[in-house]
Every structure is written in structure tokens, then in C-alpha cells.
Amino acid sequence: MNLRDQHVLITGGSSGIGLALALAVAARGARVSLVGRDPAKLASARETIRAAHPSTAVFTAPADVSRAAEINAALAAAEKTHGPVDVLVTSAGVARPGYFEEVPVEVFERTMAVNYLGTVYPLKEVVPAMRRRRHGAVVLVSSGAGLCGLFGYTPYSPSKFALRGLAESLRAELQGSGVHVMIVYPPDTDTPQLAEENRTKPVETRALTAGAGLWSAEAVARATLDGLDRKRFAVTPGLPLTALYWLQSVLAPVLRWSFDRTARRARAAAGPSAR
Numbered sequence: 001m002n003l004r005d006q007h008v009l010i011t012g013g014s015s016g017i018g019l020a021l022a023l024a025v026a027a028r029g030a031r032v033s034l035v036g037r038d039p040a041k042l043a044s045a046r047e048t049i050r051a052a053h054p055s056t057a058v059f060t061a062p063a064d065v066s067r068a069a070e071i072n073a074a075l076a077a078a079e080k081t082h083g084p085v086d087v088l089v090t091s092a093g094v095a096r097p098g099y100f101e102e103v104p105v106e107v108f109e110r111t112m113a114v115n116y117l118g119t120v121y122p123l124k125e126v127v128p129a130m131r132r133r134r135h136g137a138v139v140l141v142s143s144g145a146g147l148c149g150l151f152g153y154t155p156y157s158p159s160k161f162a163l164r165g166l167a168e169s170l171r172a173e174l175q176g177s178g179v180h181v182m183i184v185y186p187p188d189t190d191t192p193q194l195a196e197e198n199r200t201k202p203v204e205t206r207a208l209t210a211g212a213g214l215w216s217a218e219a220v221a222r223a224t225l226d227g228l229d230r231k232r233f234a235v236t237p238g239l240p241l242t243a244l245y246w247l248q249s250v251l252a253p254v255l256r257w258s259f260d261r262t263a264r265r266a267r268a269a270a271g272p273s274a275r
Contacts, residue, residue: 012092
């Protein structure tokens with residue numbers, strides 16, 4: 001996809017995959033808008049992009065994507081600066097792994113609000129205008145945990161499964177409209193969010209997610225833009241997630257058995273302190 005002079009807006013763009021994508025689209029000549037909660041991180045991200053690509057126009061706006069009024073105000077400000085959004089990337093997300101009965105219900109509420117509604121709100125703002133112009137693309141960042149429910153991710157996996165349903169439904173509605181819909185299922189990625197996840201991640205979860213390997217944010221960004229160039233609907237970086245995407249329904253019984261066995265072995269190896 002030709003991104004020169006296109007307005008690319010990225011939620012969760014101040015770090016991790018979002019920032020890697022911002023740098024990648026800036027290298028292609030896009031006008032970049034970043035939305036995130038932390039003004040200091042946004043300022044740092046803006047300077048990082050400008051240092052790498054001095055001619056890039058970068059706009060930043062602080063907002064909590066789980067609050068419709070905040071994200072809508074940020075979108076309006078970005079469009080006032082850079083014009084209508086041509087590509088929307090919803091990369092903002094939170095994850096707090098743990099054993100189901102030990103995770104407070106507030107974590108479930110916050111996770112769904114950020115990961116799911118924090119995607120719905122900006123989509124509701126930009127899709128109608130894209131449809132009228134018959135031009136645009138929306139990129140939803142899900143997770144490998146959105147393909148298969150994993151031990152320890154009872155707050156997180158459902159929110160990422162919800163994005164799959166949203167993307168599939170939206171793709172069907174926008175077919176032939178000129179608006180491309182894409183969803184990305186990253187594996188574990190070396191980002192500040194992963195470091196935060198690891199603080200509460202059960203040993204069973206660590207054992208299960210290790211199979212897909214650890215990707216860099218830059219590698220996920222490259223796979224995402226490659227998918228956008230090819231107008232793919234789903235991007236599954238790496239062979240394990242690609243196989244899971246295509247074969248999950250067929251392999252589900254075997255996968256559950258295998259995952260349960262891996263979890264049991266990890267628990268046994270960790271000893272009584274694991275639970």
C-alpha cells in the first residue's frame with residue numbers, strides 16, 4: 001500500500017508494536033498521528049520518529065481509548081492537523097495474566113474496555129468517512145491469544161477473541177466499499193507490555209507461550225505492513241500462529257490435550273509454590 005502523504009493514526013503508538021509501526025510508516029512518507037495515555041511517552045515517541053525521519057509530520061494526542069469522549073477528541077484534533085485518517089491502526093491494549101480466581105473482576109472490566117471498546121470507538125469515528133470516500137484501511141491488533149484460549153489469560157483472551165469477531169463482521173460489511181479491513185495476531189513480542197505481563201504470568205502460561213518464540217516489535221511491524229501491502233485480511237507472524245489460524249478448529253481437541261499436558265508439567269517442575 002502506498003503510504004506517501006497518507007494519514008496513519010495509531011492508538012497505543014507511544015511504545016511497542018505501535019511505535020515500531022509508526023517508525024515504519026514514517027519511513028514510507030506517511031503523516032503520523034499517535035494516541036496514548038502518557039504525554040511523556042508520546043513526546044519521547046515523537047522525538048524518536050523525528051530523529052529517524054526528520055521530514056515526517058508527527059502529531060500526538062493523549063487519550064484513554066476506553067473513554068469514547070477522549071479518543072474522539074484525539075481523533076478530531078489529529079484530523080484537524082493532518083486531514084482525514086487514511087489508515088487506522090488500533091494497537092492500544094492491556095494484559096494482566098493470572099489465575100482466574102485470583103484476578104479481580106475490575107481487571108476483566110478494564111481489559112475488555114481497553115482492548116475491545118478501545119478499538120470500537122475509533123472505528124466508529126473513522127469508518128463512515130472512509131466509506132464515503134471509498135478509501136482507507138483499518139488494522140486491528142489482536143494477539144495469538146485471540147486465536148486460542150490460553151491458561152492464565154482469562155481476562156485477555158476473550159477481549160482479543162472479540163476483535164476477531166469484530167474484524168470478520170466488519171470485513172463482510174465493508175466488502176467492495178474501498179475500505180480494507182485487516183487483523184493481526186502477534187505472538188509474544190519484546191515490548192514494555194510483555195515485561196509488565198511477566199510480573200504476574202503463571203508458570204504454566206510462560207511454558208505455553210514459549211512455543212511461538214519471542215518476536216521483536218520491528219519484525220511484527222514488518223509483517224503487518226507486508227500484510228497491508230498484499231491486502232490480506234489476517235496476519236499471523238510465524239509458522240506456529242499461521243498453522244493455528246488455519247487449523248485451530250480441526251486441531252482443537254489435540255491442542256487442548258497438549259496445552260493441558262504442558263501446563264501440568266510446568267506446574268510439577270515449579271513445585272508447590274506455583275499454586
